Amino acid sequence: METNSTDQFFKNTVLGHPSGLFVLFFTEMWERFSYYGMRAILVIFLTGVITGDNPGWGWDKPAALSLLGTYAMFVYLTPIVGGWLADNKIGYRLAVVIGALLMTLGHAAMAVETPTFLYIGITLLILGNGFFKPNMTSIISKMYEGRNEKKDGAYNIFYMGVNAGAFLGIMLCGWIGENISWSYGFGLAGIFMFLGMLQFYYAQPLFGNIGAKPKNENRDLIDELVDTSDKDKSKKENLNPFLSIDYLLVGVFIISALIFIINDPLSKIGNINVLNITIAGMTDSLFFALLAAIIFIIILAVRIPRYESVVRDRMIAFTIFCIFTIFFWAAFEQAAGSLPLYTRDFTNRVLEGNASLIFKIIDAIVTVVPIGIITYVLISLFRKTFSKISLSNIILAISFLIIWALVIYKLYINFSAEAKEVEITWFAILNSLFIIIFAPLFTKWWDSKYNPPASVKYGLGLIIMAIGFGLLAFAARNVPLGAETAKLSMIWLVFAYLFHTLGELCLSPMGLSYLSKLVPPRMVAFMFGVYYLAIAIGNKMAHYVGGDIEKITEESGLSHFFLIFTVVPILLGLVSFALHPLIKKLMHGVR
Template sequence: MNLTLWILTVGWIFVLLWVPFIIYTNRKTHPKALFVLFFAEMWERFSYYGMRALLVLYMTKVLFVDLAQSAAEIKSYAIYGSYTAMVYLLPVLGGLVADKYLGFRRTIIWGGFLMVLGHFTLGIQGIGDLEGNMPLFFGALALIIVGNGFFKPNVSSFLGKFYETDDPRKDGAFSIFYMGVNIGSFLSMLTCGYVGQNINWHYGFGLAGIGMLIGLTVFWIFSRGFGEKGLQPKEVQEGKVKLFGIKPDLPVIVLSLAAIPICALMLNLNEVMSTILLVISLLIVGYLLYHALTAKDKATGQRLLVVIVLFFFHAVFWALFEQAGGSITLFTEKNVDRFIMGTELPASIFQSFNPLFIILLAPLFSYMWLRLNKAGKEPSTPMKFVLGLAQLALGFAIIVIGAKYFANSEGLVSVAFIAFMYLFHTMGELSLSPVGLSMVTKLSPGKVVGFVMGAWFLSMSIGNKMAGWIGTLTASESIDEGAHPMETLGIYANTYLIWGVSVVAGAALILFLLIPLLRKWMHGIH
């Protein structure tokens, strides 16, 4: 049996056993809503990461195959950076729509529907003469971008509604929820990555769409058991709040459809996209600062200031972590010895290390935070961010050491270095990302929690745009098709040493020095 197929089969069996075990062992600790949202988000992430596993490889090997290798990579990184930046930019508006107009349930369902359309559009691009049709390709990505803007922030915010503000179960719940995210990611990178690279790119994209459809259906069926939670605000139901003089449902649909061609256009205008993102970021951070500094309750304002400070360190983390979907995938393609037991594993499948480690480690982290909390020794949220950044830097240090000192004469490093890099990156992610989601629901003023969650995703948008730019630093114009792997190895090692190790470790040190001030501003919220 082909080793890749064997890994795929074992992966599915493992998940089919692991998910019921997690639900069974946590059923008395957490509300049922956690597991419904866990399952819906799992399939949504199956769709997103299934497509992400293939995107850069598909662009460099199919869409831009006529360009020189370096030119194809630079163009692909730019599109990838703009795409992932908008994926995390649009949630700012999606959170606002849920807070003020549609409520969590309707917003999530509308977003999921648009994402299904986007994935299936990528899937049908392989039919006939549609291959290489750039307007269709950009339109499909735009549908996913806009849909994700409605779906992504509101699932996380909705989960927070089922726990009290300083509930000690909350960090654990978000760790379990985050594991659901990564089960979907793990399955998709194995399944869509294998199908896309070994059978047909568009079958891989189509499978991602099926995953999204499953997630949407699960949420639609079970959310009806949530009672009054997640419905439209009462002011909207009573007709007191309108948009353009009518009920907000139709205007939201029309405006979101109008946003699709705009997003498609921005994908191919890299510099314009960067400028727009900068302006939007300054405006939103400025608004949050104004809200924090003018709050009637000083403690409420200072808690929001903590979110704003951590916003910037969060962006730095994702700028380097998201190399996984870009430069690290191409590094794996070019400079990692992928032959195992006589089978050359596809580069995309190595991205599954990250979600696999999260599936295994998330329950441990959830348990660890609860135990440390009971013992009065749990690190504060800012300290968890320091730990996340430090482990991210350590992961890149492992790759740099492998590239500089342990590469063979062919310029290839052992898969062990990639595995250990993903292990430390995963522990960094678990220290920072689910805790950040939980923090936003704890420290945000109740009436704007959706908007603040959207702004939190904006920091990921900035990070992803930076990730695309950092990725271009690994694509040298002097090295093209046929270059010896030893040449590309040095470029990757130097880029990761500067950005992955030095910059990230420096950010961790700065944040460590700010911890006493941030803890004071949190006013007792741990």
């Protein structure tokens, strides 16, 4: 087979796409199952009471959210290294298998429920994610080379797998963790990660040479950063090699960032400070966080002006989008930290009588229908590929038999109880559910003549998300200062997740899209790192601020806490609208 030929993949299709796409669909689904399933119960478990049949660890909220924030930050940084290793050394397919295996071991370690194994587990999850995350989409890109008209549909199908995995993982790991055992919840995430790895490994004959170990002719990293060839004079003139000052600034940035990233959880969990100093009235963690932020801005300010004018302007435009991205995720990612705590402590989740019955019916429908649709896709894949990858299909079938058994058991338990206390994690599945419902509508909007410009999309994303927090602030307006519990209506949470999702659909898909449009190919790797760094900073900031929910509630009230995530995004959204003429000029015709 010729490496650049994709015709063979379209000879045996499922729903009009190569069968290999659906192998990737299910592999990514199990990985997202494990990631979101674990994340859904981590903070609830860490901060849960230490008594009862299913005790938590009784951690302080700042400590739990600091650990979550550091984990989430590294989740978005390690793929930069993992992607490079796959591109240049080991290939996409081996990287996916290694990543899946490391994450399986990570979930197994967390299921032991001791501090040592918790940290080992989180470390393995971070490393595994670095190998896994960037390389699934790389395989799709190679599979669809020369078929751009099919690529959008392929990624839509793939991202349905992402949301299906998040939906199932949060629902089942959350339900089992809260109702049966936290260990079983963590362990279930690992079981499906392991099955997903086996299913992918035994399906490799479908991919031909795609994702295999790269050959020696691939250029190394230095060649990619600095091309000293004289063959293309114009290209050489536009290059921007790293100077001594750049390396110095990058070194200071990395050291400052690592001190903050490591010291923040250590100081809050174990009362251990790396330097144990106070600088300008700030703790060492806060000082080095601010120093890293300032140095990073200086790096961009030093490097970007060196490019020729059009490239420089477009990179400035993309950098502005990255700044908005940081603050969007700093608010949105409260869904993994402070919102579960709000759900547990301040929401009335007990339903009785007709309300309980209606919820059980709705829950059954939103559970069974998506799984039924995915099972139909699974059967279609079987029909096309069973003779070629029978073992992979058998493993996939076993996975779904387990899923159906767990779902039936869950529904049986729910309908057997007279009253229903809605699980804390149940509300988190609303994000995936709303994405599945509304994503096609947004796609049609973006494809129509009413498609708004980039700055308007970012502004809308920030403001619409802020409305969700505004609703929570309104709901909590009468909660007394320092209150530890309340019984607020759960409808506020449902609407909050709705507006958060609508905001996400406006803004989240735009980042990589504008990266590909605004940044020249030779600089994509650098700006891809900048974009992922923006998301990583946003995640860490989310839980750094979210960890103060208790302190802010005591001093200013719970409503004030949510107002922070209402006012700041709205102001930034208005700034994005106001910057439209400037950003349009900087983009030089890119839409």
